[in-house]
Amino acid sequence: METNNNFTATDNGKTAGIISYFTIIGWLIAYFAMHKDNKTELGSYQLRQTLLFAIVSTVIGWGLGFVLGILIVSTGVGALIYIAYILQIALFIIWLIGLIGAINGEKKPMPLIGEKAQTMFPGI
Template sequence: METNKNITTTDNGKTAGIVSYFTIIGWLIAYFAMHKDNKTELGSYQLRQTLFFAIVSTILGYGLGFVLTILIASTGITALAYIGWIVQLALFVIWIIGLIGAINGEKRPIPIVGEKAQTMFPNI
């Protein structure tokens, strides 16, 4: 029985894209273990998006948390904490949209940061 040696088992970067959505550790694994030696257009696209999204969401989370903490401490209006929760929920929804795109193997930009990410990290 003869096997076909032309069959490829590559997923064209889809797996790296999916893994990159799971924390910065997942991004590092996706980049160094899956993408660096086997670069694909889809993998690069998803890695750029997830890196920029992680940076923006971290800065936004800490910055907004800092500002809201000061506002709550100075005004006593604890309802301001809801703003932080709403922003975190919005970031989670954006993350889900990006993950679904990666699972489907699509090069669809995630809302707000997706297009900018492609120009910020052209070497990935």
């Protein structure tokens, strides 16, 4: 039985790139269901960016949560939580810039990590 993947063939990886921005589940769906058997330059570009973004944001979230938790408990200064809020807003802005690029079908690097992602994951 032959499957019809016209949605990925006609958009040159744009759909896979967009879907990869929506959680790691979205990335897995975009990679395995849309990109793996029909690789495109744009799809690869976006998948590499979103993979590194997911890794970096997870590590920052866990690390910052751990450090701020210790600082808040030891100093009693609950206002330190605002550091986490500021970082979350910054990560959201970076994510949004990448998503807008994917929606427009551009190979526009995400600030701070976009170019690095292209060299770190050449196999995607």
